Amino acid sequence: MNKSIRHKFLKGVNITMVTGVTMGVLVIFLAPFVFMVFTSLKTQGQLAQIGAPIWPAKPAVYSYNDAELEVFKVPMANCSGQDPNSTAIKELAAKKKGRQSTVFIDPSNPEAGEITCKVSWRALERPWTWSAEWGNYSEVIKTLDYPRLLWNTSFYAIMTEIGVLISCTLVAFGFSRFRFPGRDFLFTLLVSTIFLPGFVTLIPTYTFFQKIGWVGTWLPLIIPSFFANAYDVFLLRQYFMTLPRELDEAAMMDGAGPLRVLWSIIIPQSYPALIAITVFHIVFAWNDYFGPLVYLSTNRAAWPISVALPIFNGIYGSKPELIQAGALMAIILPLILFFVAQRFFVQGIVITGVEK
Amino acid sequence: MFEQLSKFPQLPSLAAFRSLTPLARREMRNGLIFLSPWIFGFLAFTLLPTIATLFFSFLDLKITDQILSAPKFVGLQNYIQLFNDPLIWSTGSTPGSLWVTVLFGLVALPVGIFVPLGLALLMNSPYLRGQWVFRTLFYMPYIVPFVAAIYLWGGMLNTESGWINRSLMFLGVAKENLPGWANSTSLLTGVYPAYVIMGIWGVGNAMLIMLSGLQGVPTELYDAAKVDGANGWQTFWNVTFPMISPVIFYNLVLSIVGLFQYFQVPLVVNQGTGRPGGWTLFYNLYLYKTFFTYQNMSYGSTLAWFLFLIVLLVTIVLFSTAKYWVYYAGESR
Numbered sequence: 001m002n003k004s005i006r007h008k009f010l011k012g013v014n015i016t017m018v019t020g021v022t023m024g025v026l027v028i029f030l031a032p033f034v035f036m037v038f039t040s041l042k043t044q045g046q047l048a049q050i051g052a053p054i055w056p057a058k059p060a061v062y063s064y065n066d067a068e069l070e071v072f073k074v075p076m077a078n079c080s081g082q083d084p085n086s087t088a089i090k091e092l093a094a095k096k097k098g099r100q101s102t103v104f105i106d107p108s109n110p111e112a113g114e115i116t117c118k119v120s121w122r123a124l125e126r127p128w129t130w131s132a133e134w135g136n137y138s139e140v141i142k143t144l145d146y147p148r149l150l151w152n153t154s155f156y157a158i159m160t161e162i163g164v165l166i167s168c169t170l171v172a173f174g175f176s177r178f179r180f181p182g183r184d185f186l187f188t189l190l191v192s193t194i195f196l197p198g199f200v201t202l203i204p205t206y207t208f209f210q211k212i213g214w215v216g217t218w219l220p221l222i223i224p225s226f227f228a229n230a231y232d233v234f235l236l237r238q239y240f241m242t243l244p245r246e247l248d249e250a251a252m253m254d255g256a257g258p259l260r261v262l263w264s265i266i267i268p269q270s271y272p273a274l275i276a277i278t279v280f281h282i283v284f285a286w287n288d289y290f291g292p293l294v295y296l297s298t299n300r301a302a303w304p305i306s307v308a309l310p311i312f313n314g315i316y317g318s319k320p321e322l323i324q325a326g327a328l329m330a331i332i333l334p335l336i337l338f339f340v341a342q343r344f345f346v347q348g349i350v351i352t353g354v355e356k
Numbered sequence: 357m358f359e360q361l362s363k364f365p366q367l368p369s370l371a372a373f374r375s376l377t378p379l380a381r382r383e384m385r386n387g388l389i390f391l392s393p394w395i396f397g398f399l400a401f402t403l404l405p406t407i408a409t410l411f412f413s414f415l416d417l418k419i420t421d422q423i424l425s426a427p428k429f430v431g432l433q434n435y436i437q438l439f440n441d442p443l444i445w446s447t448g449s450t451p452g453s454l455w456v457t458v459l460f461g462l463v464a465l466p467v468g469i470f471v472p473l474g475l476a477l478l479m480n481s482p483y484l485r486g487q488w489v490f491r492t493l494f495y496m497p498y499i500v501p502f503v504a505a506i507y508l509w510g511g512m513l514n515t516e517s518g519w520i521n522r523s524l525m526f527l528g529v530a531k532e533n534l535p536g537w538a539n540s541t542s543l544l545t546g547v548y549p550a551y552v553i554m555g556i557w558g559v560g561n562a563m564l565i566m567l568s569g570l571q572g573v574p575t576e577l578y579d580a581a582k583v584d585g586a587n588g589w590q591t592f593w594n595v596t597f598p599m600i601s602p603v604i605f606y607n608l609v610l611s612i613v614g615l616f617q618y619f620q621v622p623l624v625v626n627q628g629t630g631r632p633g634g635w636t637l638f639y640n641l642y643l644y645k646t647f648f649t650y651q652n653m654s655y656g657s658t659l660a661w662f663l664f665l666i667v668l669l670v671t672i673v674l675f676s677t678a679k680y681w682v683y684y685a686g687e688s689r
Contacts, residue, residue: 286501
């Protein structure tokens with residue numbers, strides 16, 4: 001009995017320690033999100049002020065007889081009618097500021113009337129109250145032309161998504177359901193293209209697209225997505241391989257051609273994998289910086305958010321609150337997508353990473 | 357994903373095609389029709405441009421005032437220039453771009469393997485409560501676009517207002533000893549660790565892969581180790597590590613290939629200037645500038661092909677070491 005209690009106690013200690021450490025690491029890991037939200041809601045004034053709190057705030061004020069009075073932290077020892085040895089510090093609103101002495105009102109007890117203190121108001125610290133500057137967001141939305149960026153980025157994501165889904169499904173079906181000499185060679189060749197540095201193909205490709213006048217348009221980014229890519233084909237092929245062949249064979253006996261089998265038998269069984277490559281591709285397109293930078297930088301009206309953000313920040317480098325608000329604008333939609341579809345993200349990664 | 361790469365299948369012989377039955381011939385035809393999008397794409401966007409790049413590297417080809425110069429065959433001259441280029445090879449106080457890439461790798465690769473492995477071990481602990489929530493939240497920042505992550509972590513790393521240096525000051529670090537991050541060349545507290553931190557949100561992917569590797573280790577193996585009286589470290593080294601070595605190998609290969617293509621972060625953070633003092637002029641950034649800024653097509657192509665050869669060599673070396681430490685279950689050793 002005693003032993004089992006001790007055992008339970010030790011297990012409890014272990015659980016508390018491991019979970020506590022993980023929680024601590026997670027807090028540090030996610031701290032930039034808090035930093036982003038806090039900074040994006042601050043005013044320029046607060047950012048310039050040394051010793052200002054880390055949360056969005058403004059110096060406290062007190063409304064008194066239709067006037068906004070600034071609140072200060074006043075050492076009470078210097079005030080009229082107070083104990084000169086007092087160490088108390090009270091938050092008082094300054095009614096009449098002066099260099100030698102200042103007249104205050106106590107916001108917690110305004111009926112008590114004026115309190116005169118022999119302090120210069122300039123030397124006093126001010127307490128801060130929570131205050132969010134939502135105007136930063138409207139300014140960023142306007143300067144970035146956010147609706148346009150959102151449209152451009154979504155357009156890019158959706159058009160390439162169509163290409164990826166169609167081409168990768170066809171190719172993965174070809175690799176998983178047909179046997180012929182050389183198939184494994186081609187599949188290995190496909191996987192090994194992951195290792196090919198992008199720059200090896202970029203220079204002639206870019207030059208070619210420039211020659212035919214496609215630079216500055218979406219075409220060089222959208223068209224290649226219709227020709228399949230290694231990661232998505234691999235993921236779909238692995239998934240198709242796990243589907244039993246009996247159903248295909250039965251359909252073929254009934255005279256269904258390969259396209260019919262793909263459409264009516266394979267695709268209806270593959271929604272988890274198809275959704276996984278869909279969400280991965282949206283995240284990829286949202287994140288893609290280099291492709292749009294290279295092909296669209298001359299066409300400002302077509303910029304996606306990843307290209308616009310660094311340029312915007314180059315102009316507003318001295319305004320951290322706008323930079324963080326802009327970053328939040330770029331993050332918010334992928335984040336929503338993640339929380340809606342997080343199950344599919346996890347499944348997709350396990351298929352590509354763990355399967356050989 | 358990489359197991360089949362370690363035994364690259366051979367091209368089939370002509371005899372294999374000749375002996376096909378009519379039915380098998382039809383199957384092959386249908387299969388190739390389905391593969392055709394990729395086959396065309398591979399020829400048009402991979403094979404042909406790769407050969408063209410090789411061809412360009414033997415020419416003198418520049419764009420001046422938007423006009424392409426007449427191509428002139430110069431033999432190996434571009435390669436001779438490459439092997440004598442201090443912007444690639446210098447190991448002095450202004451390091452060359454290849455040396456920059458290697459130095460950064462020394463800082464970034466251990467983090468890229470051990471941080472996800474450590475997180476995965478934590479997630480796999482039987483003492484962790486709420487594993488599902490932690491797993492989701494540690495993975496979540498992976499989907500944040502890297503451009504946005506740069507500004508978030510960049511703000512955190514600001515030497516004066518950033519939370520990291522503020523926390524260090526709070527912990528009692530003197531002002532003059534605070535890390536200089538992006539302004540410093542220190543390997544421990546300078547621009548390379550700053551870049552690693554800016555990319556730390558990418559670890560969620562590797563963490564999930566390693567976690568599912570850990571979850572796939574049969575519990576009988578742990579029971580057997582316990583019966584044999586193995587301690588924690590012995591169990592990790594003799595049971596856990598061999599069983600998850602394929603996923604570690606997978607992540608190592610992808611990290612190293614990624615390292616040799618690394619340049620987007622310095623391109624955004626320092627606008628590709630190489631600040632501080634050339635320490636962030638990565639090989640690919642140099643390549644990017646050679647082509648897009650200086651419009652030197654032939655030298656850019658030479659740099660690209662040389663990069664290709666480096667990646668190929670590194671990959672071959674990595675795969676040839678795999679048989680000594682990567683254990684694929686079901687395969688006799």
